[in-house]
Amino acid sequence: EVQLVESGGGLVQPGGSLRLSCEASGFNFGRHEMNWVRQAPGKGLEWVSYISESGSSIYYADSVKGRFTVSRDNAKSSLYLQIITVRAEDAALYYCVRDSGYNSAFDYWGQGTLVTVSS
Amino acid sequence: DIQMTQSPSSLSASVGDRVTITCRASQSISRYLNWYQQSPGSAPKLLIYAASSLQSGVPSRFSGSGSGTDFTLTISSLQPEDVATYYCQESYKTPRYRFGQGTKLEIK
Numbered sequence: 001e002v003q004l005v006e007s008g009g010g011l012v013q014p015g016g017s018l019r020l021s022c023e024a025s026g027f028n029f030g031r032h033e034m035n036w037v038r039q040a041p042g043k044g045l046e047w048v049s050y051i052s053e054s055g056s057s058i059y060y061a062d063s064v065k066g067r068f069t070v071s072r073d074n075a076k077s078s079l080y081l082q083i084i085t086v087r088a089e090d091a092a093l094y095y096c097v098r099d100s101g102y103n104s105a106f107d108y109w110g111q112g113t114l115v116t117v118s119s
Numbered sequence: 120d121i122q123m124t125q126s127p128s129s130l131s132a133s134v135g136d137r138v139t140i141t142c143r144a145s146q147s148i149s150r151y152l153n154w155y156q157q158s159p160g161s162a163p164k165l166l167i168y169a170a171s172s173l174q175s176g177v178p179s180r181f182s183g184s185g186s187g188t189d190f191t192l193t194i195s196s197l198q199p200e201d202v203a204t205y206y207c208q209e210s211y212k213t214p215r216y217r218f219g220q221g222t223k224l225e226i227k
Contacts, residue, residue, distance in 0.1 A: 035216075044206065044219075044220050044221045045157075045206055045218040045221070046218070047218065057214075059215055095162060095163075102172075103150075103169040103172075104151070104214065105174075105210065106155070107165045107168075107174065
């Protein structure tokens with residue numbers, strides 16, 4: 001059974017930093033592109049970041065470029081998102097998402113880890 | 120950037136009704152369009168990929184159509200468990216993806 005379990009969310013002050021993690025199981029992690037998608041409270045879905053199977057290709061949404069860093073450790077079947085210089089608008093539920101490889105459709109989603117921004 | 124516009128933003132329908140949600144892209148995206156269902160309190164779930172291909176395990180009452188700029192998600196006979204917010208997603212400009220703003224579906 002495919003599972004994606006996020007962790008690392010919590011309360012952070014504006015300007016602070018945190019690192020989100022996603023532990024994958026039930027599939028060959030190193031053979032899938034992965035993404036982070038976030039959802040602010042009561043709002044829609046926003047794609048945040050992409051990383052290729054090997055980690056050699058990385059992309060970010062303009063809203064997070066320069067502040068977010070995505071990485072992966074295929075040996076540990078884990079995906080990471082480092083966030084620095086946190087802003088109020090970064091408050092959201094962050095989902096770890098698997099790319100199915102078909103039409104770049106996201107076929108498995110974790111339950112999300114919540115980032116709250118407050119001083 | 121490609122913009123994705125869904126309509127309506129919300130709708131209310133009765134059990135058994137045929138429901139249609141549309142998604143329009145600001146430029147042609149061929150068939151690079153996926154649909155997701157997000158039930159209250161849950162993570163999104165993939166319903167349709169490549170505009171019209173049904174994801175494994177998804178009930179056959181869900182279908183997708185369209186190409187180019189105009190796409191449709193149809194529920195042939197609305198069921199109570201279909202109460203959710205539905206999102207379209209373009210995957211043409213990979214890997215910079217855009218979602219529609221969502222359509223909230225309720226039971227009348």
